[in-house]
Amino acid sequence: MISLHRSCFLNNTGISGSSSPFSYKLKKLPPASVKVTALGPNRDRNSSVLIENNNNSLKEIKEDGTSSVADVDPNPTVTGEDRDLYYDAAASDDQLVTPWSLSVASGYSLLRDPHHNKGLAFNEKERDSYYLRGLLPPTVISQELQVKKMMCSIRQYQVPLQKYMAMMDLQELNERLFYKLLIDNVEELLPVVYTPTVGEACQKYGSIFRRPQGLFISLKEKGKIHEVLRNWPQRDIQVIVVTDGERILGLGDLGCQGMGIPIGKLSLYTALGGVRPSACLPVTIDVGTNNEQLLNDEFYIGLRRRRATGQEYAELMHEFMNAVKQNYGEKVLIQFEDFANHNAFDLLAKYGTTHLVFNDDIQGTASVVLAGLVAALKVVGGTLADHRFLFLGAGEAGTGIAELIALEISKQTNMPLEEARKKISLVDSKGLIVKSRIDSLQHFKKPWAHDHEPIKKLVDAVNGIKPTVLIGTSGVGRTFTKEVVEAMAALNEKPIIFSLSNPTSQSECTAEEAYTWSQGRAIFASGSPFDPVEYKGRVFVPGQANNAYIFPGLGLGLIMSGAIRVHDDMLLAASEALAAQVTQENFDKGLIYPPFRNIRKISAHIAASVAAKAYELGLATRQPQPKDLVKYAEHCMYNPAYQSYR
Numbered sequence: 001m002i003s004l005h006r007s008c009f010l011n012n013t014g015i016s017g018s019s020s021p022f023s024y025k026l027k028k029l030p031p032a033s034v035k036v037t038a039l040g041p042n043r044d045r046n047s048s049v050l051i052e053n054n055n056n057s058l059k060e061i062k063e064d065g066t067s068s069v070a071d072v073d074p075n076p077t078v079t080g081e082d083r084d085l086y087y088d089a090a091a092s093d094d095q096l097v098t099p100w101s102l103s104v105a106s107g108y109s110l111l112r113d114p115h116h117n118k119g120l121a122f123n124e125k126e127r128d129s130y131y132l133r134g135l136l137p138p139t140v141i142s143q144e145l146q147v148k149k150m151m152c153s154i155r156q157y158q159v160p161l162q163k164y165m166a167m168m169d170l171q172e173l174n175e176r177l178f179y180k181l182l183i184d185n186v187e188e189l190l191p192v193v194y195t196p197t198v199g200e201a202c203q204k205y206g207s208i209f210r211r212p213q214g215l216f217i218s219l220k221e222k223g224k225i226h227e228v229l230r231n232w233p234q235r236d237i238q239v240i241v242v243t244d245g246e247r248i249l250g251l252g253d254l255g256c257q258g259m260g261i262p263i264g265k266l267s268l269y270t271a272l273g274g275v276r277p278s279a280c281l282p283v284t285i286d287v288g289t290n291n292e293q294l295l296n297d298e299f300y301i302g303l304r305r306r307r308a309t310g311q312e313y314a315e316l317m318h319e320f321m322n323a324v325k326q327n328y329g330e331k332v333l334i335q336f337e338d339f340a341n342h343n344a345f346d347l348l349a350k351y352g353t354t355h356l357v358f359n360d361d362i363q364g365t366a367s368v369v370l371a372g373l374v375a376a377l378k379v380v381g382g383t384l385a386d387h388r389f390l391f392l393g394a395g396e397a398g399t400g401i402a403e404l405i406a407l408e409i410s411k412q413t414n415m416p417l418e419e420a421r422k423k424i425s426l427v428d429s430k431g432l433i434v435k436s437r438i439d440s441l442q443h444f445k446k447p448w449a450h451d452h453e454p455i456k457k458l459v460d461a462v463n464g465i466k467p468t469v470l471i472g473t474s475g476v477g478r479t480f481t482k483e484v485v486e487a488m489a490a491l492n493e494k495p496i497i498f499s500l501s502n503p504t505s506q507s508e509c510t511a512e513e514a515y516t517w518s519q520g521r522a523i524f525a526s527g528s529p530f531d532p533v534e535y536k537g538r539v540f541v542p543g544q545a546n547n548a549y550i551f552p553g554l555g556l557g558l559i560m561s562g563a564i565r566v567h568d569d570m571l572l573a574a575s576e577a578l579a580a581q582v583t584q585e586n587f588d589k590g591l592i593y594p595p596f597r598n599i600r601k602i603s604a605h606i607a608a609s610v611a612a613k614a615y616e617l618g619l620a621t622r623q624p625q626p627k628d629l630v631k632y633a634e635h636c637m638y639n640p641a642y643q644s645y646r
């Protein structure tokens with residue numbers, strides 16, 4: 001196994017033209033030779049050196065043919081993100097790992113390199129070694145104090161978007177501090193970097209845009225996507241979150257400004273799931289926008305044209321999918337995010353058999369909601385098959401959740417899937433989905449066209465179908481009216497009501513409305529967070545049914561097992577693992593999801609269950625299977641604590 005230490009620093013000014021040697025940290029000596037490509041400030045991206053192992057004496061050979069003895073620390077401390085690299089190296093079967101990427105920086109550039117900057121936390125020795133003297137004020141402080149200071153500063157902002165911008169600035173300045181802050185204050189900062197604030201950030205992305213944090217692939221890049229991917233500074237990509245911006249949360253078509261979503265989702269991959277930041281690539285595919293307001297906005301950052309469709313769209317996506325596989329191999333996870341449903345289902349079906357793909361809105365949402373329902377049944381009683389489900393919204397989230405519930409009912413009872421589906425009804429913008437509408441329905445709605453008379457209004461559907469569970473996935477706010485919630489409360493002692501649409505403005509009802517209108521009897525969860533509600537002297541804590549519980553752990557499980565495909569059983573495994581994390585103490589407080597502050601532990605359990613399923617299904621390539629998958633998942637997780645640069 002060849003393992004170069006990632007945080008390898010060059011304490012001179014360049015590879016070529018300098019006589020000072022590199023400082024390498026090798027966990028184990030390379031068997032023969034390894035090529036090291038240097039990336040980073042002041043570096044020519046293509047510069048590389050060859051490290052040759054000659055009877056355990058390492059020699060570095062530069063591109064100009066000159067050579068010197070490499071300075072090697074054979075026993076480095078191995079922590080956090082480096083471990084992932086060791087696994088990667090191990091996975092390549094003792095083959096030479098070429099090209100190998102090194103981050104190199106010192107002095108002023110080091111302070112501007114977000115991956116390695118520690119600000120005032122650089123200690124005296126590091127300040128000497130890396131030419132930082134005078135570039136920093138004399139005080140040295142700990143990362144903990146930096147966290148405290150940043151939290152004070154973020155709390156001073158009254159406007160959520162200002163907090164968001166402060167967090168993005170920090171991510172660009174000092175990545176480890178950003179993740180430490182997010183991990184240590186996850187419940188407070190999740191609504192800042194994620195829903196609801198990320199929605200507003202996308203709406204105003206053109207105005208607040210400072211530096212690119214992801215890759216923009218537009219129709220202008222057609223025919224060159226392979227090269228465009230190579231412009232991204234990191235090569236060892238494990239997860240890509242890609243959007244085309246057509247259905248950003250419940251805010252509609254935000255075109256190129258949807259970029260905030262892949263960036264936000266990937267920061268959760270790292271903070272919540274422990275995937276190292278350098279392995280994450282946010283991508284926005286820009287095929288235009290049909291949003292007139294954006295097309296007329298002078299600050300809009302995307303292509304000023306209406307959306308490409310049909311062959312033009314399919315060809316760009318196909319080129320992207322192929323280029324990803326060509327650049328990063330078949331084990332890179334591609335998460336489709338916030339595509340409109342007319343493309344989302346087709347992309348998933350088309351690439352599900354050739355790539356490691358996952359649609360968060362269809363599959364991740366299904367998994368998190370099923371977990372919440374399974375937990376809610378412990379309070380309400382009965383099995384899934386004993387309940388009746390009604391959805392407002394029959395798109396990606398609605399039909400995705402419906403299908404996973406039906407699959408689980410069918411598994412639990414041996415009932416045919418067709419029969420299980422009959423326990424679930426969906427309402428779309430035209431009313432209840434029924435047989436008489438079948439010819440005009442989109443393909444993903446057809447399985448839900450049951451024999452029933454047409455119904456236009458939701459409240460009539462509630463009274464006609466008598467659901468025990470009402471789930472909102474319409475993207476339209478305030479559609480669970482007082483009349484609707486009261487109808488649910490009249491039918492059920494403990495109505496289960498989930499308002500999943502994001503951001504908060506699009507939630508089908510608020511937590512306060514759900515508890516008040518049901519006289520405190522609703523079991524309520526929402527996609528975006530709501531504060532606890534006091535009703536008649538009792539405090540109700542709403543759950544957050546958001547796919548953020550699932551995708552970080554699912555992704556980690558896929559990566560650590562080297563899975564090559566996503567299978568429905570993995571979504572069920574993730575769902576079960578999440579439901580199992582709800583403790584009696586949580587139930588006693590009325591919670592059906594565990595608190596986000598435990599999310600890294602939760603993600604490790606989800607990852608372990610997903611990986612176990614991958615091994616069981618023969619879809620895992622990383623061998624041998626670790627004995628204790630939970631420990632292994634924890635061990636793989638990125639740790640944002642600063643590393644010592646000796």
Ligand SMILES: NC(=O)C1=CN([C@@H]2O[C@H](COP(=O)(O)OP(=O)(O)OC[C@H]3O[C@@H](n4cnc5c(N)ncnc54)[C@H](OP(=O)(O)O)[C@@H]3O)[C@@H](O)[C@H]2O)C=CC1
Pocket residue numbers: 247248249250251340341360361362365368392393394395396397398427428429430472473474475476479500501502503506526527528545546547548
């Ligand atoms: N909590 C979470 O983790 C997640 C939440 N979501 C949220 O769910 C929402 C929907 O997302 P998604 O399913 O992808 O979107 P889609 O566009 O695929 O589906 C929306 C559905 O809602 C229907 N609809 C729209 N307006 C109304 C209305 N007034 N009355 C009844 N039905 C209506 C649409 O009807 P028609 O088909 O007739 O147009 C469509 O069936 C978004 O707000 C999103 O943020 C999504 C994923 C995860």
Ligand SMILES: CC(=O)C(=O)O
Pocket residue numbers: 195248249250338360361501502527546547548
């Ligand atoms: C949470 C999410 O994925 C959405 O609202 O689209």
Ligand SMILES: [Mg+2]
Pocket residue numbers: 249337338360361
């Ligand atoms: Mg989404």
